[in-house]
Amino acid sequence: MDHAADAYRTDLMTITRFVLNEQSKYPESRGDFSILLSHIVLGCKFVCSAVNKAGLAKLIGLAGETNVQGEEQKKLDVLSNEVFVKALVSSGRTCILVSEEDEKATFVEKSNRGRYCVVFDPLDGSSNIDCGVSIGTIFGIYIVKDGGEPALDDVLQPGKNMVAAGYCMYGSSCTLVISTGGGVNGFTLDPSLGEFILTHPDIKIPKKGKIYSVNEGNAKNWDGPTTKYVEKCKFPKDGSSPKSLRYIGSMVADVHRTLLYGGIFLYPADKKSPNGKLRVLYEVFPMSFLMEQAGGQAFTGKQRALDLLPSDIHERSPIFLGSYDDVEEIKALYAAEESM
Numbered sequence: 318m319d320h321a322a323d324a325y326r327t328d329l330m331t332i333t334r335f336v337l338n339e340q341s342k343y344p345e346s347r348g349d350f351s352i353l354l355s356h357i358v359l360g361c362k363f364v365c366s367a368v369n370k371a372g373l374a375k376l377i378g379l380a381g382e383t384n385v386q387g388e389e390q391k392k393l394d395v396l397s398n399e400v401f402v403k404a405l406v407s408s409g410r411t412c413i414l415v416s417e418e419d420e421k422a423t424f425v426e427k428s429n430r431g432r433y434c435v436v437f438d439p440l441d442g443s444s445n446i447d448c449g450v451s452i453g454t455i456f457g458i459y460i461v462k463d464g465g466e467p468a469l470d471d472v473l474q475p476g477k478n479m480v481a482a483g484y485c486m487y488g489s490s491c492t493l494v495i496s497t498g499g500g501v502n503g504f505t506l507d508p509s510l511g512e513f514i515l516t517h518p519d520i521k522i523p524k525k526g527k528i529y530s531v532n533e534g535n536a537k538n539w540d541g542p543t544t545k546y547v548e549k550c551k552f553p554k555d556g557s558s559p560k561s562l563r564y565i566g567s568m569v570a571d572v573h574r575t576l577l578y579g580g581i582f583l584y585p586a587d588k589k590s591p592n593g594k595l596r597v598l599y600e601v602f603p604m605s606f607l608m609e610q611a612g613g614q615a616f617t618g619k620q621r622a623l624d625l626l627p628s629d630i631h632e633r634s635p636i637f638l639g640s641y642d643d644v645e646e647i648k649a650l651y652a653a654e655e656s657m
């Protein structure tokens with residue numbers, strides 16, 4: 318009998334234990350971040366449960382409202398947003414919230430205010446809800462600047478200033494991936510315990526991958542470097558094998574696969590959408606933060622993604638992120654075009 322393995326199986330590293338361990342490394346810590354995270358975890362568990370029940374509970378379907386971007390909101394989007402806003406406000410640790418679903422930022426009342434600003438997409442990949450394909454929540458966390466009243470400038474900061482970022486994927490299992498700036502760790506929800514257990518410690522993305530992930534239906538409108546890059550993926554001239562294409566159409570799921578298997582995920586600019594589609598604050602920044610922390614890179618076509626300074630809370634940006642060497646290739650193609 319393998320007693321060592323038994324000990325491992327019974328010594329569960331829950332996300333709460335993990336965060337408290339981390340916190341103990343900073344004796345001056347007041348535990349505010351741990352409390353904030355426990356409220357985010359609660360939101361993820363609630364949304365996971367709602368997503369799992371959606372088909373049965375007839376929650377799927379339009380709620381008859383449209384969001385900031387003019388897209389039809391589904392009931393699950395509305396529900397997820399409400400859950401996260403309430404969980405974050407009630408944590409007493411937040412001062413500004415920016416949600417994909419809300420046109421304006423939410424400023425938390427003074428009596429309930431803390432130091433953290435949370436930017437989030439409560440349910441990303443909404444076009445995949447009705448067919449039961451993986452969707453997710455994405456979040457990034459800033460600390461409010463010192464002194465004065467919280468202001469929009471506190472969230473209009475480059476992604477490199479985030480103190481933490483993560484996502485929760487509602488798929489064949491519910492997986493929470495998070496970084497507080499010291500590497501990336503993945504936790505899987507054990508439904509029988511109701512606890513997230515550390516299943517993917519210290520995730521490192523392979524230096525080079527064999528997969529590219531993009532909506533090729535937009536190819537007609539791509540710029541030169543993106544077109545050349547995807548052509549290289551399919552018809553490499555250096556004797557290497559062509560890359561495989563995988564595209565789910567849910568950023569969380571596509572980025573999760575990229576993080577674990579390596580490769581590149583791209584949502585480039587095109588003639589119709591010169592700024593791409595994905596939102597800087599709550600899609601591009603958190604995923605870029607995780608990629609860099611896992612040893613990969615994230616590039617906008619012009620600069621390191623985390624150096625971008627957003628001027629609007631719902632701003633968009635092109636994004637190329639993934640394995641270090643793969644992103645290096647796309648950077649070289651943009652540099653070559655610039656020097657022409």
Ligand code: FDP
Nearest residue numbers: 441442443444445532566567568569
């Ligand atoms: P969705 O429109 O389904 O909500 O930004 C949202 C997003 O999904 C991302 O999750 C996904 O990566 C991307 O848009 C998919 O866009 P396309 O349908 O244009 O490929």
